[in-house]
Amino acid sequence: MKTMKKILAVFFLTLFTAVWIHAATYTVGHPPGAYDYNTLTDALSVAISGDTILVADGTYNALGVSYQEIFPLVMKEGVILKRATGDILPTIDAQRTGRVFNCEYISSSSETRIEGFLITGGKVDYGGGMYFDEAKLTITGCAITSNIDEYSGGGIYCDDN
Secondary structure, three states, rough: OOOHHHHHHHHHHHHHHHOOOHHHHHHHHOOOOOEEEEOOOHHHHHHHOEEEEEEOOOEEOOOOOOEEEEOOOEEOOOOOEEOOOOOOOOEOOOOOOOOOOOEEOOOOOOOOOEEEEEEEEEEEEEEOOOOEEOOOOOOOOOOEOOEEEEEEEEEEEEEOO
């Protein structure tokens, strides 16, 4: 009888926990606005599949005085990273400190997206702006410019895609 009660307790706990788990939406921006995070690095570090990160207008870079990004930014499977509002593309600038985005081992092409950014200032051996390795995701409304590589794929480098 005790075993049956334990099984039922675990079942209902699992059921109710599953109901409460849902996708989160995080905001990123610099003061004076109120945002969940001030850097893309921090927001991406907590995001999980199904989450959306909305990014305010502004410049997100490696050598910022107050809010420094750590490059490369690592995209996660199932995460949507997109511009929050407006016609101005938020700028993601690695300032020649490394690659802007690493996109590796992402299988959910319809759920992982990068939307509406100026991606610039990357500098590495392969794929200064974006590096894809076994990654299937959607990039839309982005300008990828002024990225440098030593060998191949200044803006985008695709390996095993």
